[in-house]
Amino acid sequence: xxxxxxxxxxxxxxxxxxxxxxxxxxxxxxxxxxxxxxxxxxxxxxxxxxxxxxxxxxxxxxxxxxxxxxxxxxxxxxxxxxxxxxxxxxxxxxxxxxxxxxxxxxxxxxxxxxxxxxxxxxxxxxxxxxxxxxxxxxxxxxxxxxxxxxxxxxxxxxxxxxxxxxxxxxxxxxxxxxxxxxxxxxxxxxxxxxxxxxxxxxxxxxxxxxxxxxxxxxxxxxxxxxxxxxxxxxxxxxxxxxxxxxxxxxxxxxxxxxxxxxxxxxxxxxxxxxxxxxxxxxxxxxxxxxxxxxxxxxxxxxxx
Ligand SMILES: NC(=O)C1=CN([C@@H]2O[C@H](COP(=O)(O)OP(=O)(O)OC[C@H]3O[C@@H](n4cnc5c(N)ncnc54)[C@H](OP(=O)(O)O)[C@@H]3O)[C@@H](O)[C@H]2O)C=CC1
Ligand SMILES: CC(C)(CO)C(=O)C(=O)O
Numbered sequence: 001x002x003x004x005x006x007x008x009x010x011x012x013x014x015x016x017x018x019x020x021x022x023x024x025x026x027x028x029x030x031x032x033x034x035x036x037x038x039x040x041x042x043x044x045x046x047x048x049x050x051x052x053x054x055x056x057x058x059x060x061x062x063x064x065x066x067x068x069x070x071x072x073x074x075x076x077x078x079x080x081x082x083x084x085x086x087x088x089x090x091x092x093x094x095x096x097x098x099x100x101x102x103x104x105x106x107x108x109x110x111x112x113x114x115x116x117x118x119x120x121x122x123x124x125x126x127x128x129x130x131x132x133x134x135x136x137x138x139x140x141x142x143x144x145x146x147x148x149x150x151x152x153x154x155x156x157x158x159x160x161x162x163x164x165x166x167x168x169x170x171x172x173x174x175x176x177x178x179x180x181x182x183x184x185x186x187x188x189x190x191x192x193x194x195x196x197x198x199x200x201x202x203x204x205x206x207x208x209x210x211x212x213x214x215x216x217x218x219x220x221x222x223x224x225x226x227x228x229x230x231x232x233x234x235x236x237x238x239x240x241x242x243x244x245x246x247x248x249x250x251x252x253x254x255x256x257x258x259x260x261x262x263x264x265x266x267x268x269x270x271x272x273x274x275x276x277x278x279x280x281x282x283x284x285x286x287x288x289x290x291x292x293x294x295x296x297x298x299x300x301x302x303x304x
Contacts, residue, residue, distance in 0.1 A: 003162065016073075081110050100122065126143055144169065
């Protein structure tokens, strides 16, 4: 089984570590300093769930060099997706399956445009993992849960079997669009407000005004999902709100908050940008998403 992972950051580094623990033919796609660090020091994982490890899989910035693969895992941020996928063209064979592990609700559409005939396993993941200055991967907390689309026309079982190991709870579901949207609604409040306040969940929940705005962001994202015809569980906004309110460790932030802090836009367009634009097209008012979006755009422009 030949397995390739592109995007060796927080999520991709964790997924790659699980794969390296169990399979011999794993290739990582990385470039520049990250590639050098991976070749020199190995893939280093510091994980609350799995402990400390170091793996030495194949690493290259030239996917063609690794040849045709059985499964390609794509764990980049949304703005990098098209470029990352295009580079994988030489690795696609008659039986290759792609599995994107990323946030957002439009990656499948982009993947289908680039590789219309390659089966795509859609997923969404709950995890807190980031890369450090030396490119080591640090996973925090007690959960890492992957939902995986169980469409009848996509060979998802192969992917499920590859990933179903200690350190990653996997749930295959035919209702993957619903799961992706539930996660996305969370991101549109959680990632956006931790980035906006440049702080953690504890800070947001320490003020009734911020808490209320968090709830409103959830409601607006859910309204857009429903406006698009997504069959969301009723009161999903409240379910998510209560789950975050009950979260024991509130010192966590998000991938967007980390990017904004470092002066990068990251997935701002994937979250607030998409909500604001889609809401405008559907005629749904989203004043809070718009307010946060405008301010976050300003942070990116001014580096504030
Ligand atoms: N981090 C987290 O805790 C969570 C993240 N997510 C989602 O997972 C996805 C990945 O996020 P995350 O892991 O945090 O992102 P990171 O920024 O940590 O990692 C992204 C990786 O992609 C690489 N990359 C970018 N463009 C390319 C390319 N063209 N070819 C090869 N590699 C490329 C980057 O390398 P380079 O430095 O060379 O650009 C980097 O290693 C996002 O959609 C995010 O929202 C979901 C749940 C939790
Ligand atoms: C919700 C959260 C914070 C963790 O799964 C996330 O998706 C992210 O950091 O992008």
